[in-house]
Amino acid sequence: MYIEPYIVIPLWIFAIFGFLYFLFLVFISLDRIRKKKNEVYTLVISARNQEDAIEGMVRGLLLNAGLDSTEEKLLQIVLIDLGSCDRTPKIMESLSRDYSVVKLIKPEDLPGYLRSLL
DSSP: OOOOHHHHHHHHHHHHHHHHHHHHHHHHHHHHHHHHTTOOEEEEEEESSOTTTHHHHHHHHHHHHTOOGGGTTSEEEEEEEOSOSSSHHHHHHHHHHHOTTEEEEOGGGHHHHHHHHO
16 A cells, blocks of 8 residues: 555654654653652641550551651651640650651641741
C-alpha cells in the first residue's frame, strides 16, 4: 500500500510532536515528585487530661512512621495542652525533649504558629 507524501509528512510531524510532548509531561511529573519529597507533614494533637494515652500514642506514631535522623524533616508533631489538671503537660514536655520532631505549643501561641506554617 502506497501513501502519498503529502499525507505521510504531516503524520510524521504530528508523531514527533506527540512524542516530544509526552517527554515534556514525564519530566514535569518527575519534577513534581522531586518537589513533594521536600514537603513537611504536620500533625497537630490537642489533649486534655490524657496522661494515660498521650505518651503511648506519640511514641507509637513515631515507631510506626519509622523515622530516623535523615527523615526528620518529613513529619512534625505539634502537641497542644488544653488546660490539663493531671500530668499531661509534663509528659508532653518530656516528649518534646526526647524527639526533635515533637514540638509543644501553648494554646495561645497556636494562631501565630499556624501562620508561620503558611
